[in-house]
Amino acid sequence: MIAGGMNDAASINTDLLRSVFRTGKWWYLTVLIAGSVMLAAGAAFLYQAYVGIAVAGINRPVYWAFYITNFVFWIGISHAGTLISAILRVTGAEWRRPITRCAEAITVFALMIGALFPIIHLGRPWLFYWLVPYPSERGLWPNFRSPLAWDFFAINTYLTGSIIYLYLPLIPDLAMLRAKSKGIRRRIYSLLSLGWSGTPLQWHRLERAVRIMAVIIIPVAVSVHTIVSWDFAMAIQPMWHSTIFGPYFVVGAIFSGIAALIVAMAILRKVFHLEAYLKPVHFNNLGLLLLTMSLLWFYFTFSEYLTGYYGNEPAEMQIFWSKVSGPYSPLFWAMVVCCFIIPVPILAFKKLRTITGTLIASTGIVIGMWLERFLIIVPTLAAPRLTFNWGHYRPTWVEILITIGTVAYFIFLYAVFTKLFPIVAVWEYKEGIRPPHTSMEPTQSEATAAVSAD
Amino acid sequence: MADAQTSATPRWGMVIDLDLCTGCEACVVACHAENNIRIAGDDQAARGRSVNWIRVERYFEGEFPDIRARFMPVLCQQCDEAPCEPVCPVFATYHSEEGLNAQIYNRCIGTRYCANNCPYTVRFFNFNDPVWHEPLQNAWNPEVSVRSKGVMEKCTFCVQRIRKAEMAAADENRPLRDGDVVPACVQSCPTRAMSFGDMADSSSNVARLARSDRATRLMDDLGTKPKVVYLKGLREG
Numbered sequence: 116m117i118a119g120g121m122n123d124a125a126s127i128n129t130d131l132l133r134s135v136f137r138t139g140k141w142w143y144l145t146v147l148i149a150g151s152v153m154l155a156a157g158a159a160f161l162y163q164a165y166v167g168i169a170v171a172g173i174n175r176p177v178y179w180a181f182y183i184t185n186f187v188f189w190i191g192i193s194h195a196g197t198l199i200s201a202i203l204r205v206t207g208a209e210w211r212r213p214i215t216r217c218a219e220a221i222t223v224f225a226l227m228i229g230a231l232f233p234i235i236h237l238g239r240p241w242l243f244y245w246l247v248p249y250p251s252e253r254g255l256w257p258n259f260r261s262p263l264a265w266d267f268f269a270i271n272t273y274l275t276g277s278i279i280y281l282y283l284p285l286i287p288d289l290a291m292l293r294a295k296s297k298g299i300r301r302r303i304y305s306l307l308s309l310g311w312s313g314t315p316l317q318w319h320r321l322e323r324a325v326r327i328m329a330v331i332i333i334p335v336a337v338s339v340h341t342i343v344s345w346d347f348a349m350a351i352q353p354m355w356h357s358t359i360f361g362p363y364f365v366v367g368a369i370f371s372g373i374a375a376l377i378v379a380m381a382i383l384r385k386v387f388h389l390e391a392y393l394k395p396v397h398f399n400n401l402g403l404l405l406l407t408m409s410l411l412w413f414y415f416t417f418s419e420y421l422t423g424y425y426g427n428e429p430a431e432m433q434i435f436w437s438k439v440s441g442p443y444s445p446l447f448w449a450m451v452v453c454c455f456i457i458p459v460p461i462l463a464f465k466k467l468r469t470i471t472g473t474l475i476a477s478t479g480i481v482i483g484m485w486l487e488r489f490l491i492i493v494p495t496l497a498a499p500r501l502t503f504n505w506g507h508y509r510p511t512w513v514e515i516l517i518t519i520g521t522v523a524y525f526i527f528l529y530a531v532f533t534k535l536f537p538i539v540a541v542w543e544y545k546e547g548i549r550p551p552h553t554s555m556e557p558t559q560s561e562a563t564a565a566v567s568a569d
Numbered sequence: 570m571a572d573a574q575t576s577a578t579p580r581w582g583m584v585i586d587l588d589l590c591t592g593c594e595a596c597v598v599a600c601h602a603e604n605n606i607r608i609a610g611d612d613q614a615a616r617g618r619s620v621n622w623i624r625v626e627r628y629f630e631g632e633f634p635d636i637r638a639r640f641m642p643v644l645c646q647q648c649d650e651a652p653c654e655p656v657c658p659v660f661a662t663y664h665s666e667e668g669l670n671a672q673i674y675n676r677c678i679g680t681r682y683c684a685n686n687c688p689y690t691v692r693f694f695n696f697n698d699p700v701w702h703e704p705l706q707n708a709w710n711p712e713v714s715v716r717s718k719g720v721m722e723k724c725t726f727c728v729q730r731i732r733k734a735e736m737a738a739a740d741e742n743r744p745l746r747d748g749d750v751v752p753a754c755v756q757s758c759p760t761r762a763m764s765f766g767d768m769a770d771s772s773s774n775v776a777r778l779a780r781s782d783r784a785t786r787l788m789d790d791l792g793t794k795p796k797v798v799y800l801k802g803l804r805e806g
Contacts, residue, residue, distance in 0.1 A: 167697030167718035168679070174617025176690050178681035238679015238694065238719030245659045245678055255660060255676070263658035263680055350686040351652050351791060496685060500788060501643065503626035504690040506617050 124545060128291070131537045131544070134387045135292065141386065142530060149527040156520020159513045164240050172511045176504050177496045180489075181514040182236035183346075185521060187488040188371070189229030190270070190343050191364075192481075195372030196222030197277045198336040199404075201329040210400055212547040213392040216540045217383060218376050219281040224528040225375070226274045228521045233266065235517060262345045269342040273335050280328045286311050286321060287542040340368040347491065353430040354423060354495050363415040367484060370408035370454075374480035377401055379529070381474045383538055392539050395470055402473040405480070406462035413455045416487075430500045437494050442507070446486050453483025579745065580668045581726050582768035582796040583755070584778040585642055589762035592625050592640030596754035596763065600644075603727060603753035605713045607699035620693040622724040623754050642763070644754070645670060645691045645724035646787060646795030653683035653692065661721065668796060669726055677720040684721060688788055689795075692723045726765070727752035747773040768796060 163170050173180050196218035203211035234243045246257050246267045257264045289308035296304055311317060344364035347355040357363075377398060384393040420439075423431050438447045458476035461467045493508050532538070600606065600623045609619040623644040630637045647670045653662050654670065661677035664670060684692035698718045701709075709715065712729040716722050727750075734749040747766050755763040766775035775798070778784070783800040 167695075169613065169618060169696035169718075172616075173681075173696075175619075175684070175693060177617070178684050178694065233680075236680075238677070238681065238696075238721075242678045245676075253676075258655070258658050258660050260655040261658040261682070262656065263682060267658070346682075350656065350682075351688060352685065499690045500688050501626060501690055503624075503628070503643075 123548070127541065127545060128295075130389070130391065131539050131541050132292070132295065134533045135535065135537055136295070138534065142534065145530050146527060149523040149530065152523035153520050153527055156517045156523065159516045159520070160235055160240075163235075163513050163517075168236075168238055170511060170513045172509050172514055174506055174508065176499050176506045177493055177508040179236070179492050179496060180508050181510050181518055182232050183492055184485065184489045185518055186229055186232035186236070187343055187364075187492075188485050189225045189232065189521070190340060191368035191371045191484060191488070192375045193222045193225035193229060193273070193277070193372065194336055194340060194365075194368035195225070195376040196220065197273075197280050197332045198222075198369060199373060199376060201280070201332045201336075204325070204329040205333070208400075209547055210396060212543045213389075213539045214376070214380060214397055214401075215284065215543065216281070216536075217379055217538050219277065219284075220529065220532050220538070221372070221375060221379055222277045223274070223281050224525055224532075226270065226277060227528070228524055230270050230274065231521070233263070262342065262349045265342045266346065269335075269339045273332075273339045276328065276332050276335050280325075280332050283321060283325050283328060284540055284543060285536060287313065288537055288540060291541060292536075337365055340365045347495075352495050353428065353498075353500070354434045355491070357419060357423075359415060359419060363419060366408060366411045366415055367487060370405070370412050371481060371484035373401055373405045373408060374477035374484070377405065377473050377477040378481065381470060381477075383533070384470075387533070387538065389539065392544065398470045398473045399465075399468050402462050402468045402476070405473065405476065406459065409455060409458050409462065409480070413459075416451075430498075433498045434494050437498060438490055443490060443494050447490055450483045450486040450490060453479040454487065577769060578666055579767035580769040580796070581647070581731065581750070582766065582775050582779065582798065583644075583647075583726070583752075584764045584775045584784075584798045584800060586762045586778075586783075586800040587639070587641055588783070588800065588802045589760045590625070590640045590642060591760055591762075592627060592638070593759060594625050595757045595759055596623050596642055597621055597625060599753040599757035600724075602708065603710055603713070604725070605709050605715050607695070607716075608701075608705075610700070613696070618694075618696045620695075620722070622691075622693070622722075641799070642754070643689060643691060643787070644797065645726075646689055646793065646797045647724075647726060649794035649796065650792055652686040652688065652791075652793060656682045656686050658682075667731075669728060669731075670723075671725070671728070672721060672723055674714060674716050674720045674722065679719040679721065681721065688791055688793065692721055695720050695722065727754075 171181070200211065200215040200218045204215070234240050237243060245251075245253075246264060248256050257267070259265075286308055289304050290311035290313065293301055293304040293308050341361040341364065344360040348357055348360035350356060380393050380397065380401075383389060420435065423435055437443050457479045461472045461476040497506050497508060499505065600621070601608075604622060606620050606622060613619065623642055626641045626643050628639045628641065630639055647668065649664075649668060651662075651664065651670045654664055657663075658680060659676050659678055661673050662670065662683050663673070679694070681694055684690075684694060695716050695718050699715065710729075712733070730752060731750050734745060738745045738749065745767070747770065750765060752765050755765045764775050764778060766773040768776050768779065770776060778800065779798045781800055783802060784798050785801060786795045786798055789795055
């Protein structure tokens, strides 16, 4: 496998490992800028922790705003990867091969960032570990009735699963990097490749493990965003207490996740010259998936608002009108335009479903889905049932900087990842262009047979 | 159960007669003094950071010029089915044996979920550390802790006064009597619109008032089972 010997295998290696072994000035510039913004956001967070969360724009009654929006947004983006890649693997979609890794990496990084926000938003962030169930001197377990405690477990499960699911298919590539690198990098790769030597038994076990993880991760991913939605749906506040929030959020998450994946792929294709690997067909196929999700998203949004409208409860209607024609209406209609009106025509027509077309649609969707989360959270809180307490919300520079900073953090993590690991799974790609398992399959089944005969 | 037992666990409740409330806000001032409630200051108050465990809500009835202001003091309703309680991940808010909806400041990590799930908007967050301009801190009530930044707080039904009355009764080896516990807001009300006592004792003043045909509970259609009862005339008096 590693030795290859074939001409095209060698050129694949050169193409896909170029980003790992050669570093251009643009990479340094990206890391420098993203890193600086990230550090500035970190400083803003420390300032907020020191002075108090009064430096943010939240108030009574709008106790949650930008931070929880970002939390839901990033957890949503994280559904790009693992879920898409797992579904495509389980269904045996051959075209998945060059996109699985960049999707799985999005998941891990988006989750890492999303999981930061419940900590950033705390009044006393240094005590976040009180959510961890361990026998403490406080003699107190977390409250398992609280959706926030469910969040803690759901996100940690998903993060652990996603890291394993990213790592497993990385092992053969790590072994190849081990062979091609020197010095400290060689030592790190050889440590991470866990003694991979490409024996049939190892291949067999790896493929099995990846297959099992792909099946496990799908229900985990679905449960995660369902539980995130339950942060709202379990509350009795108008326009939060909705039975369809679970599936509505899962659809929204996959929707924004695919959009983020397309944006990432378009950028990777450009900066790493992966035109031969990330082809129009990938953007076309993902574009079709995105179209499906856009229609589903519209269906859920329409159902949610229409049933609320027909219920005609005063507390609910107050919030309904504040979104549809009140102070939040510019954001609301911007959301509809970004998530439905722009993407659907682009994605529906084959002529427009090009790389540029899907990129435009996806950018709109990522913005629109951020607005969607903001519009679920803030209008409800701003108009409590006792009208005397109505309020409004305006973000401060701290919240804006931290929001931008996490985008920079994402870019930073992604840039560093492309430096350490090939962003297209090399072995998986090669496996796809060869007639499946020409030389491997007989030996592998023989080896398995031999092992099981023992 | 059927017989009123003064020695049984009390269920503290309050009755507020809206027909007697003049909206003078003496209760608000008394509450601030009793419970060491921070003074937010102009700037923070304008940004929605003021803390008032009890507030007088003002609503207008009718159209100008035939218009009339109505006042409604709103404090924590000490719900028996409190929506704020199950959502706290760290048990900072919980239900006491006496039915009080208690807030434990040093358990609170500041998720603010409880406040988001309170239909009465009576939970207050400490967005920053309180500032006490000299010599205001000399007026602190030593029986009530001062809350630091990052924790939620709300009306306690003056739990320190409840404890004090209970201890005094225990010292004198007698059961609590109706009227032994008087929260600061009730004590300061010039029109005696507010009363406080044991709802479980059917002979208590509050239990008697709660049986009035003027009695109503705020948004009890939500199933929160509030322990604050409002009295309001069926017709304008």
